[in-house]
Amino acid sequence: MNTYARLVKHRLFWPAAALVLLLLGNFVASPRFFAVQFREGHLYGSLIDILRFGAPLILVALGMTLVIATGGIDLSVGSVVAISGAVACLWVSRLGDQNSLGGTLGAVGIAIALSLLLGACNGFLVSVLGVQPIVGTLILMVAGRGLAQLITDGQIITITGTHYRDIGGGFVATVPLSILIALAAFGISSLAVRKSALGMLIEAVGGNPEASRLAGVASRRLIWLTYVFCGLCAGVAGLMISSNVSSADGNNAGLWIELDAILAVVIGGTRLTGGRFSFGGTVIGALLIQTLSTTVYTLGIPPETTLLFKAVVVLAVCLVQSPQFRRKFARRSRRSVPVVKDEKVEVTL
Amino acid sequence: MTTLTVSRKRYLPILATLVMLVGAFGFGSARYDGFADSQVVLNLLIDNAFLLVVAAGMTFVILSGGIDLSVGSVVALSTLVSAKLLGHGWPAPVVILVVLVIGASLGLGMGAVIHFFELQPFVVTLAGMFLARGLCYTISVESISITNPFFTYVAQTPISLPGGTHVSIGVVIALVVVAVGVYVLHYTRFGRTVYAVGGSEQSAMLMGLPVGRTKIQIYAVSGFCSALGGLLLAFYTLSGNPLHAIGMELDAIAAVVIGGTVLTGGSGYLLGTVLGVTVLGVIQTLITFDGTLSSWWTRIVIGALLFLFIVLQRLVTRRTR
Numbered sequence: 001m002n003t004y005a006r007l008v009k010h011r012l013f014w015p016a017a018a019l020v021l022l023l024l025g026n027f028v029a030s031p032r033f034f035a036v037q038f039r040e041g042h043l044y045g046s047l048i049d050i051l052r053f054g055a056p057l058i059l060v061a062l063g064m065t066l067v068i069a070t071g072g073i074d075l076s077v078g079s080v081v082a083i084s085g086a087v088a089c090l091w092v093s094r095l096g097d098q099n100s101l102g103g104t105l106g107a108v109g110i111a112i113a114l115s116l117l118l119g120a121c122n123g124f125l126v127s128v129l130g131v132q133p134i135v136g137t138l139i140l141m142v143a144g145r146g147l148a149q150l151i152t153d154g155q156i157i158t159i160t161g162t163h164y165r166d167i168g169g170g171f172v173a174t175v176p177l178s179i180l181i182a183l184a185a186f187g188i189s190s191l192a193v194r195k196s197a198l199g200m201l202i203e204a205v206g207g208n209p210e211a212s213r214l215a216g217v218a219s220r221r222l223i224w225l226t227y228v229f230c231g232l233c234a235g236v237a238g239l240m241i242s243s244n245v246s247s248a249d250g251n252n253a254g255l256w257i258e259l260d261a262i263l264a265v266v267i268g269g270t271r272l273t274g275g276r277f278s279f280g281g282t283v284i285g286a287l288l289i290q291t292l293s294t295t296v297y298t299l300g301i302p303p304e305t306t307l308l309f310k311a312v313v314v315l316a317v318c319l320v321q322s323p324q325f326r327r328k329f330a331r332r333s334r335r336s337v338p339v340v341k342d343e344k345v346e347v348t349l
Numbered sequence: 350m351t352t353l354t355v356s357r358k359r360y361l362p363i364l365a366t367l368v369m370l371v372g373a374f375g376f377g378s379a380r381y382d383g384f385a386d387s388q389v390v391l392n393l394l395i396d397n398a399f400l401l402v403v404a405a406g407m408t409f410v411i412l413s414g415g416i417d418l419s420v421g422s423v424v425a426l427s428t429l430v431s432a433k434l435l436g437h438g439w440p441a442p443v444v445i446l447v448v449l450v451i452g453a454s455l456g457l458g459m460g461a462v463i464h465f466f467e468l469q470p471f472v473v474t475l476a477g478m479f480l481a482r483g484l485c486y487t488i489s490v491e492s493i494s495i496t497n498p499f500f501t502y503v504a505q506t507p508i509s510l511p512g513g514t515h516v517s518i519g520v521v522i523a524l525v526v527v528a529v530g531v532y533v534l535h536y537t538r539f540g541r542t543v544y545a546v547g548g549s550e551q552s553a554m555l556m557g558l559p560v561g562r563t564k565i566q567i568y569a570v571s572g573f574c575s576a577l578g579g580l581l582l583a584f585y586t587l588s589g590n591p592l593h594a595i596g597m598e599l600d601a602i603a604a605v606v607i608g609g610t611v612l613t614g615g616s617g618y619l620l621g622t623v624l625g626v627t628v629l630g631v632i633q634t635l636i637t638f639d640g641t642l643s644s645w646w647t648r649i650v651i652g653a654l655l656f657l658f659i660v661l662q663r664l665v666t667r668r669t670r
Contacts (some may be wrong), residue, residue, distance in 0.1 A: 048513030073471070131659050134471055135602075135612055136414060139659070142599045143652025149645035250645075259475065272472055314476040315462070322466040 002014035011269040015284045022291050029299055042171045046294065054290030055182040056081070058283055060257055062189055063233030063262040065282045066226040068265050069206045071274025072126055074227060077261060080118050080234035081254025084111040085242030086151040089159050098161035107164065112235050118144070119231015123224035141258070148250035158247040164265035168243035179242050185233065190279050204228065206274030260289055263310060266317055314337025361665050362609035362658065363621045370624060373631045381638045388514045395516060398523040399424070399581035401626045403597065405530045406574025408622045411605050413567050414547040414614025415470040416445035419459065420575040421597035422481035423452050425590065427579020429485050432493035434587025441499035451578050455481065456572020460565035478598070485591035495583060499652040504584045519581045526577065530619045543567060547614025587651040603655045604629055611662055628654070
């Protein structure tokens with residue numbers, strides 16, 4: 001009983017339970033769901049697909065987690081995804097030999113450098129100029145789509161380089177490379193954050209920036225750092241997304257990904273007001289969203305309804321996290337008077 | 350003396366907008382033939398009437414210190430609902446009423462969630478954005494054209510002005526909305542409370558102002574304005590499309606900010622928003638007149654302007670403090 005209670009109280013319990021439930025539901029609907037095949041030295045299967053196509057979202061959401069932990073938000077990740085993909089594809093398409101490894105690495109390097117720069121711009125606006133994060137990053141979100149289209153000249157750049165395609169579609173020792181990249185990002189950032197004081201300092205800044213500044217935490221620099229990290233993650237995700245389709249689309253690459261990423265972070269138990277964060281929760285949240293999208297396709301539900309699903313999920317999760325909601329709910333159940341059935345939950349806008 | 354400088358500071362962003370508007374316009378008319386034609390100026394209003402209405406609603410929200418990201422989706426939903434219902438043969442007045450009620454109740458619902466559960470406005474309106482856009486896609490994934498006689502009448506009847514120029518009925522509706530908005534903001538109890546809540550929510554509460562009710566009403570106003578903006582867009586394009594007005598929330602926020610309303614709330618004018626919308630319109634017209642610049646330059650320029658004005662705001666508010 002005690003371990004059970006502790007398990008239920010763990011803050012990753014509900015997201016993980018939702019993920020397991022969703023996966024089980026898929027299994028019931030199509031029993032071959034869990035089948036993982038080994039074909040031509042590569043792993044295939046629905047589960048692998050979820051991980052593979054969820055990798056960019058995991059990356060973006062990891063970056064977003066740190067930004068949200070400082071009490072900020074980064075709306076520009078979708079634009080950074082588009083810009084990074086556009087620059088890399090443009091560079092590869094200009095190469096004499098698109099299959100050259102050096103040229104591809106150069107393209108990757110330039111795209112990543114640019115994403116770091118964009119992240120630094122966001123960080124500058126928020127931490128030095130003190131602009132509200134929503135608005136500061138909104139600028140890049142608006143202008144960034146324009147920049148991406150400027151880079152691609154309004155066209156969709158298609159490329160043929162095999163090395164570039166490997167970023168999103170390649171395999172290393174039977175496992176898709178994109179999964180490995182996401183896994184590495186998760187591992188490295190978790191280590192950096194939890195094995196040093198970095199994570200604690202970020203949580204301190206998110207909890208109370210003024211107090212932590214007075215306590216001697218370089219909060220300005222830390223906040224700046226989180227936006228740079230977020231830009232980096234979005235840039236790598238942009239490489240993956242454009243490599244998956246071997247083309248760069250300034251208009252549609254990474255569209256809505258900022259919303260998915262925020263959703264993943266929130267589902268993972270990181271509060272939008274800043275403070276405590278959890279990378280593990282974020283990964284579970286991102287996988288949950290990706291599974292939801294896959295479920296919608298495999299069950300043959302019209303994909304248009306995904307947005308509705310997500311709206312309800314965001315709202316439900318936020319309500320559950322809201323102390324006011326909990327208090328009202330708890331008071332009702334403690335009174336154990338059959339009051340009108342909690343109509344507040346149904347206020348679905 | 351000090352009060353004078355303070356009040357002058359307060360007008361600085363709006364003055365900067367005015368100077369820029371005049372500058373951009375002067376540049377355009379010096380460079381391109383026919384730019385200063387009065388019909389070009391009126392076309393600017395005709396093309397942006399729906400944005401003006403939406404931005405007016407957004408001004409209320411931003412003045413109160415909140416933000417509404419759902420406006421673009423609500424606009425799209427409104428065009429789609431009107432197209433669908435008209436297609437089923439509903440009479441136009443009923444359709445208009447239904448659309449306005451849907452918009453206002455969406456806003457009301459979001460406001461209620463924001464107030465009762467103390468959630469951040471941007472998360473709730475983000476969910477509202479998903480919800481409205483999702484509803485759009487469930488209604489239809491394709492564009493539906495409108496053939497209703499009343500809608501086509503409103504769309505195609507020009508109102509003649511002296512000098513051989515004309516405006517659309519949509520422009521008149523938008524201007525009426527602005528006039529009503531100015532009256533409400535400056536001459537009613539509700540309007541004063543909006544400013545008070547934006548200035549300091551806690552002080553407003555301690556003063557005994559109905560903060561909660563006002564906040565809910567503000568989002569209802571914004572929802573109503575979005576729905577009305579959607580109707581104007583439906584008049585303008587004579588179609589309902591789930592892809593209408595994607596990213597429009599950014600245009601509306603940009604218009605409000607360029608119009609001098611401070612993003613933290615409590616200071617700004619609805620007439621400034623009209624200027625902001627006009628600036629965006631002039632930029633669009635400049636880019637169309639140039640012909641060599643591609644449409645994505647609009648986005649980049651709007652982003653750059655937004656940046657400039659936010660920095661300006663920071664400088665101004667920092668000084669006055």
